[in-house]
Amino acid sequence: MTEDVSDDIRDFARIQPTEAGPELARFAAALRRLQDLTVASDPDPAVWADSAALLEQVCARLERDPAPAGVAPAGRARNLPGNGHPMLPPWQVSESGPDGVTMRGQFSRVHVGGNDAVHGGVIPLFYDWHFGMVVTAAGRPDSRTAYLHVDYRRITPIDVPLQARAWVERIEGRKLFVRAAMTDADGHVLSEANGLMIKLLPHQP
Template identity: 40%
Template sequence: MAVDEHYNEHGGFPKFETAKVEPEYGELIEALRRVQDLAVSVDMPADALKAALAQTQQLVATMEPHVVPERKTPAGRVPRLPGRGSLLMLPWTVEKFDADGVRSRGVFRRFHLGGNGAAHGGTLPLLFDDLFGLTQHAYGRPISRTAYLHVNYRKITPLNQPLVVEGHVDKVEGRKTFISATLKNEDGELIADSDALMVQLLPGQQ
């Protein structure tokens, strides 16, 4: 496995360090995810809509004074939380993280609905891309960017059903890391599979 002597020079990428957060942080992220689920699920009358708007504006006012630069926010830096505490990432939990591969488990929620009870097709590349980043990191590869990502949709991706995504490094060629992954249900049925090329950044590249 490679050791990147220029880790801190690649496009300003900070070295990953686990963030220390209060217990309420995880509860806040989960509550915000529930708000996301509800926001795409409800049809409120005017009075309820106005009340929800006022409460949301109050929440914004409470949080806004505490905005910090990217390197200081705990979002995405709390491995024990689903989605590592990031609202952008799917709320999945990493079960395995080592040089042999990365495995994560979770569900697609109502917020991820594409239509007719299925997850939006665009959420799968997000799931796979995040997994590939974790996979190349677990393998010991240097900071890299996704050069391409291909997804094969084998079955409809259901909402609110436990699924497992697992990826591993297939081969390394210089700055290139080739990775593949599968998404399956708990019965082992293949939902989708993906392969990607991650390319190591040169010093100063973003």
């Protein structure tokens, strides 16, 4: 299952992880809370309007300091849930090695599809991110998802601690086959996934 990829890795400019400070951690936490409240509130229309004005002021402040991809810390901050990216569920890597990556975290109200169950579309998003972690941990060159298949075994709940492990199944040249499973605190399998990650060629973005 091993393969010498040292030359291939030099062909690509990897996005480097970073450590974020408490300021971004606080901001990301507040933004996640805002997302939850947005789908869990029904205030007077004036409250929506006033709140929108406040958010527009925040956007105006952040627009003063643009940063290109690979420079902005959100999405690269390994010490924050979801790497500090608001689109990603608030999970973090707990174990990482060449053959697999274990993550722990939970979903919240913003991820609900109905009846307090996590939306079926959120689960593939999580696994795609998780598979990317496996690519990096395995020392593979930058890759893209060729396919991702999810089997839903049980309802995935919100606001409870969960665990997911993804591992390398096999390697065939540019192809990295990955499998994963998500479990609850009692060890029940909530979903399973398998996917194919293909190494990018030098001309591919």
